[in-house]
């Protein structure tokens with residue numbers, strides 16, 4: 602056994618991570634999108650997901666205000682859009698406009714769904730936990746949507762071997778797991 606830094610230990614298992622997007626809105630209903638690797642399915646009944654958002658992110662401010670978010674799952678075709686929303690702040694740009702992603706009004710929550718994503722969950726924040734430089738927000742799923750035309754690989758980690766690099770940049774590497 603060799604004692605190492607946390608970063609070195611984490612490098613052995615942390616990546617690749619399944620990527621999701623979270624959509625929030627400001628008081629004027631203008632939407633922002635954040636890319637997230639740190640997320641977890643936390644309850645089946647009712648369905649709940651936890652997402653961990655850095656305290657300095659604009660999305661952190663917005664989710665605190667609107668107490669709702671849409672959790673959207675991008676496919677492999679959205680690598681460029683994921684990279685953009687994950688490296689630029691919504692304080693400076695309208696990410697829907699800049700990426701060309703299509704906002705679709707949600708049924709229950711204020712943030713819109715993302716039309717190009719494979720799955721969209723409408724969530725309300727039911728809990729929050731301080732976690733160092735991030736806050737964990739727990740969202741209860743109110744309703745869910747799938748894109749029926751899109752049966753494709755997720756930008757994700759899976760149980761199978763066979764990681765295939767699909768894109769990325771700026772220190773991020775996206776890929777899929779082939780069965």
Ligand SMILES: Cc1cc2nc3c(=O)[nH]c(=O)nc-3n(C[C@H](O)[C@H](O)[C@H](O)COP(=O)(O)O)c2cc1C
Nearest residue numbers: 636637638639654655658659660687688689690691
């Ligand atoms: C693949 C990927 C995964 C990321 N995962 C997280 C994460 O889990 N939590 C987080 O706070 N930021 C994460 N980020 C960084 C944010 O997406 C990024 O800082 C974003 O620009 C924040 O946007 P905002 O300021 O509009 O909220 C990730 C970025 C990428 C590209």
